[in-house]
Amino acid sequence: MSESSVPKQPKINRAVIDIGTNSTRMLIFRKDKKGQLFRVNKSVRYTRMGQGVNKTKRLHPDAIKRNIEALEEYKSIAEDYEVKEMFIFGTSALRDAENSSEFIDMALQKLGMKVEIISGEKEAEYxxxxxxxxxxxxxxxxxxxxxxxxxxxxxxxxxxxxxxxxxxxxxxxxxxxxxxxxxxxxxxxxxxxxxxxxxxxxxxxxxxxxxxxxxxxxxxxxxxxxxxxxxxxxxxxxxxxxxxxxxxxxxxxxxxxxxxxxxxxxxxxxxxxxxxxxxxxxxxxxxxxxxxxxxxxxxxxxxxxxxxxxxxxxxxx
The missing domain is CATH 3.30.420.150 (Exopolyphosphatase. Domain 2)
Known part of the structure; x- marks a missing residue:
């Protein structure tokens, strides 16, 4: 088979979403021809998940609402880019809040999006x-x-x-x-x-x-x-x-x-x-x-x- 007749590998877009204390960010990416990461789209929304968490140890209802809306928007953007796989992780505010499960359950039930809370050590590793x-x-x-x-x-x-x-x-x-x-x-x-x-x-x-x-x-x-x-x-x-x-x-x-x-x-x-x-x-x-x-x-x-x-x-x- 000649080189020109070798079928091209499909471009598979994937996404990662970071739900931080101040902002929620999404990176859509794929592998380039050398197997390296190629950034397709990077977005940020200032959702302030950590609103009041330091004092109350709980996620504020408004913060939950803002972040669900951000995930809903990101889901739509990911669909536009035909994203095949997605990994969503939460950091400090979700680690600290006693009611983080409310947000995680809502994201899964309403949007079908699974959120994983990572440790500070894993955050540093990333x-x-x-x-x-x-x-x-x-x-x-x-x-x-x-x-x-x-x-x-x-x-x-x-x-x-x-x-x-x-x-x-x-x-x-x-x-x-x-x-x-x-x-x-x-x-x-x-x-x-x-x-x-x-x-x-x-x-x-x-x-x-x-x-x-x-x-x-x-x-x-x-x-x-x-x-x-x-x-x-x-x-x-x-x-x-x-x-x-x-x-x-x-x-x-x-x-x-x-x-x-x-x-x-x-x-x-x-x-x-x-x-x-x-x-x-x-x-x-x-x-x-x-x-x-x-x-x-x-x-x-x-x-x-x-x-x-x-x-x-x-x-x-």
Whole structure:
């Protein structure tokens, strides 16, 4: 049989959905000719699953409604792309809430969509798998989510250490910020809480130095889009961009001096992230301080890509 007569392999689209504390994201992908991940579509909806969870330990009915609506929309988009298989996972808010089963049951019964709650360690593993597609050297990866922050060290394709901390942009905002704009004492408490958690956690990573510091997730990418004044998110401009500590601190000073409405007008800042970005950048600034780094690299490949590789690539030849 000649090469030209060999039947072409069908393009099979798959999807992964990450239900986070602040946002619900979907990646539709397929394998390219070399067997690598090709991103077909990446979407985000700000659904705030973690609304009030830090205080009540329960999912708010409005949060459940928003997230069911997001899944319903994603199901429709996936059908348009003829997605054959889907993996849906939930992280910090669903881990912490006592009534997570209400949401999981509703998603299954109403939409036929099965949601799996993953551990902080599995979340970190997915994050590393996503980033490791882009770098080969020793990496300390941080993923500042809405409810938790993952710290991951690995080299090449080998994950060596991971931790999941209960500090995040939504959780910390609800715990420490009440005024608009925040008062100095609130900012001090926010910073102190982040510093204490990170100093303790990052001490265990000292032996891995030197390493490249990599940021994934919404806080890291948002800092890059603010720095670059991107009106529309551009993966190519964000991916592997560098943000210095001095640039970050200038951004933090600007954010902290403004009201939520004023922050919504900042070019590069998604309006629905305006209320939690100060807490996220506080955690990020403390990561730089504790590690002694004067900059970090932003990676646009994260736990969505990692989940895709883990779920659909790892066991296939």
């Amino acid at each position: 994050g590393f798998m996503g980033v490791s597609q882009c770098f080969d050297e020793g990496l300390l990866i941080f993923d500042i989510g809405g409810g938790s922050t993952e710290l991951i060290y690995g080299k090449g394709r080998d994950l060596m250490k991971m931790k999941s901390l209960n500090i995040g942009s939504v959780r910390s905002t609800e715990a420490f910020i009440e005024n608009d704009p925040p008062e100095a004492e609130e900012l001090n408490q926010l910073n102190q809480n982040a510093a204490e958690a990170l100093e303790k956690a990052l001490a265990d990573y000292e032996g891995y130095k030197p390493y490249k510091l990599i940021g994934i997730g919404g806080t890291a990418t948002t800092v890059s889009t603010i720095k670059q004044k991107l009106k529309i998110y551009d993966s190519e401009q964000v991916h592997q961009s560098i943000v210095t500590k001095a640039e970050l601190e200038t951004i933090i000073q600007n954010l902290s001096s403004k009201t939520i409405d004023e922050r919504r007008q900042i070019v590069g800042l998604e309006a629905k992230r305006a209320d939690i970005i100060i807490a996220g950048t506080s955690i990020l600034d403390n990561i730089l301080t504790v590690t002694g780094k004067d900059s970090f690299v932003v990676c646009d490949y994260d736990n969505l890509e990692g989940a895709a590789y883990s779920r659909f690539f790892a066991n296939e030849k």
